[in-house]
Amino acid sequence: MPFSIALAGKGGTGKTTLAGMLIKYLGMKGKTPVLAVDSDCNSNLNEVLGVEVTDTLGSAREEMKKGVVPGGMTKDIFMSMKLEQAVVETKNFDLLVMGQPEGQGCYCAANTLLTGFLERLTGNYPYMVMDNEAGMEHISRLTTSNVDVLLVVADTSRRGLQAAFRIDKLAKDLNIGVGKSFIVINQCKEKPSEFVLDLIDKSGMELIGTIPEDDTIYEFDLKGLPTIEIPDENKAFAAAVNIFDKIVK
Ligand SMILES: Nc1ncnc2c1ncn2[C@@H]1O[C@H](COP(=O)(O)OP(=O)(O)OP(=O)(O)O)[C@@H](O)[C@H]1O
Ligand SMILES: [Mg+2]
Numbered sequence: 001m002p003f004s005i006a007l008a009g010k011g012g013t014g015k016t017t018l019a020g021m022l023i024k025y026l027g028m029k030g031k032t033p034v035l036a037v038d039s040d041c042n043s044n045l046n047e048v049l050g051v052e053v054t055d056t057l058g059s060a061r062e063e064m065k066k067g068v069v070p071g072g073m074t075k076d077i078f079m080s081m082k083l084e085q086a087v088v089e090t091k092n093f094d095l096l097v098m099g100q101p102e103g104q105g106c107y108c109a110a111n112t113l114l115t116g117f118l119e120r121l122t123g124n125y126p127y128m129v130m131d132n133e134a135g136m137e138h139i140s141r142l143t144t145s146n147v148d149v150l151l152v153v154a155d156t157s158r159r160g161l162q163a164a165f166r167i168d169k170l171a172k173d174l175n176i177g178v179g180k181s182f183i184v185i186n187q188c189k190e191k192p193s194e195f196v197l198d199l200i201d202k203s204g205m206e207l208i209g210t211i212p213e214d215d216t217i218y219e220f221d222l223k224g225l226p227t228i229e230i231p232d233e234n235k236a237f238a239a240a241v242n243i244f245d246k247i248v249k
Contacts, residue, residue: 002128009153010163011134014186019131020048020227021240027092034093035125040133050226055085056099064110083117149247150181165203182208209243
């Protein structure tokens, strides 16, 4: 099983940006290959990573459900081909986009194939990074039952912090196999106030680090440039490296 790190948190806190930085970090440290998993229905991790995506597991699942197989191909071969097409390969990482969730009807057969595929696939990677959609609903649907480290991204707003505490609690209540969970404060304009630190302390969560607000990150995003290509010495990336050094074994 890979060492897996999942990102969670309220919308817009920087989960996808941090997932990109983590994948950049793992590449720099030679901790490759990395399996990057985009579990957000409105997936955009590929933009942060600078790769094109055409197929998703969701679309493969839909085709499997329909059961239409092109002539001359066995069903099994066709399905493995579809699933494999949902994995984009690059030098240091491969990206798997989960895509849309199930619609109505029975997906049992498709899901059995999918589970088998995911098990075989994840076995090929020493590291796995999972970007999730906002909120907490998704955590309960995490396809991967084992998460070694859950990084809950927050801002310093009350709602951002409370969302982080709820996600942490949910992860524990659901018993989804989270090894350790930490809170990260991103887009910090200044050092978190005593008040904020106190709130975190009372929640029982551990603050693993803070990442400053940074114009380059913002500009890269605005111009559609991949965050993964920000300079190594960028100050937000350097702060993220400090955090990753503490959690990646
Ligand atoms: N440290 C930072 N400094 C400046 N801008 C940042 C920083 N971190 C993230 N951003 C910007 O904040 C915006 C939201 O970031 P991102 O998409 O990573 O958040 P998210 O939590 O994945 O959002 P969603 O919930 O929509 O998936 C983006 O424009 C991103 O470039
Ligand atoms: Mg995101």
